[in-house]
Amino acid sequence: MKIRSAEDTRAIRAALAVGLPTAAYGISFGALATLGAGLDLWQTMVLSLVMFTGGSQFALVGVLASGGLSAWPSAVASAVLLGSRNAVYAIRMSPVIGRGFARRAVAAHLTIDESTAVSTAQGSLRSQRIGFWVTGLVVYVGWNLTTFIGAVIGDLLGDVSAYGLDAAAAAAFLGLLWPRLATLQAQAVAVAAGFVAALLTPALMPGLPVLVAALVAVIFGATNWLGSSRRSPRASSEGTS
Amino acid sequence: MTTWHVVLLASILCFGLKTLGYLVPASLLERPTPARMVDLLTVALLAALISLQTFAHGQELTLDARVPAVIVAAVMFALRVPFIVVVVSAAVVAAGIRALT
Numbered sequence: 001m002k003i004r005s006a007e008d009t010r011a012i013r014a015a016l017a018v019g020l021p022t023a024a025y026g027i028s029f030g031a032l033a034t035l036g037a038g039l040d041l042w043q044t045m046v047l048s049l050v051m052f053t054g055g056s057q058f059a060l061v062g063v064l065a066s067g068g069l070s071a072w073p074s075a076v077a078s079a080v081l082l083g084s085r086n087a088v089y090a091i092r093m094s095p096v097i098g099r100g101f102a103r104r105a106v107a108a109h110l111t112i113d114e115s116t117a118v119s120t121a122q123g124s125l126r127s128q129r130i131g132f133w134v135t136g137l138v139v140y141v142g143w144n145l146t147t148f149i150g151a152v153i154g155d156l157l158g159d160v161s162a163y164g165l166d167a168a169a170a171a172a173f174l175g176l177l178w179p180r181l182a183t184l185q186a187q188a189v190a191v192a193a194g195f196v197a198a199l200l201t202p203a204l205m206p207g208l209p210v211l212v213a214a215l216v217a218v219i220f221g222a223t224n225w226l227g228s229s230r231r232s233p234r235a236s237s238e239g240t241s
Numbered sequence: 242m243t244t245w246h247v248v249l250l251a252s253i254l255c256f257g258l259k260t261l262g263y264l265v266p267a268s269l270l271e272r273p274t275p276a277r278m279v280d281l282l283t284v285a286l287l288a289a290l291i292s293l294q295t296f297a298h299g300q301e302l303t304l305d306a307r308v309p310a311v312i313v314a315a316v317m318f319a320l321r322v323p324f325i326v327v328v329v330s331a332a333v334v335a336a337g338i339r340a341l342t
Contacts, residue, residue: 021325028332043248051252053259059290060251064244066299072242076251082286083255088279090262091269108259164335167310170294171331174311177287178318180280189281190288197289201297213289214282221278 011127014118015134022114023142025172028165029057030150036065041151048147053112056083078210089116096128110136185226192216306338
């Protein structure tokens, strides 16, 4: 029988530290989806069970809440664009997950910010796998339970904004953004994208300002404006692993 | 389009994106320019969402209880306060200001 190493324990601790608080946040998604966007319980649960990527879920519900059902193209486009980073995470995780159709299919579903972040922070291949699966499963089970709770008791809560859940959503996005602001280039992109999105809000239909703001990243990325001439710290650290 | 169509379409597309990544050769995004664009795309999308979640009310821009709440959250993240504590604090600040005004 294999004894659990200190490295395994570290990976499990990191998985729980990231996974549990993220999962708890599903309560506000459940409440915002039902009260803000007017989705029913099952529509809300399908988003958490099948879409299962928090940023996209909030984007879809947020655009529907502000623009109504007629804003559906922007709602879907925002969710898809925001979910596109999961495709990149999947490319990153692919060698860690290994072979087997069923295993890769389940792994694809659990490929999100948190599982990728915890996995890539581990040292050995074994602890990277532990980090991925434990985080992914903790968030999946927890997020769906809390979505259900939020959707059900959301009816009892009344106006969501009275509880500051809209501010909580902004703070949660800020928490995901914060670790990515290490470079001057990233800071410039964040400020520019934030301004573009806000300034275009009165002029364009809901959802489109976010898509136009995404062009800021494409322009900075293609020209490497304000970027260092060396490869990024992330890219170089990947090169050594 | 009914709400169900929108929910299912967006869910299937988002799941498809995850699956797609496992089919792509890893060498593609190791080149500097695509790698940089992907990193910055996440930054731009999150920043745009923070901006709208803080200032937008429908298609209007407003300054309300969300602004001090997000400033408090930024200070707490800078002080390395845990994620969930910051999120709850931001909600409390916004809720508190709304209750008092």
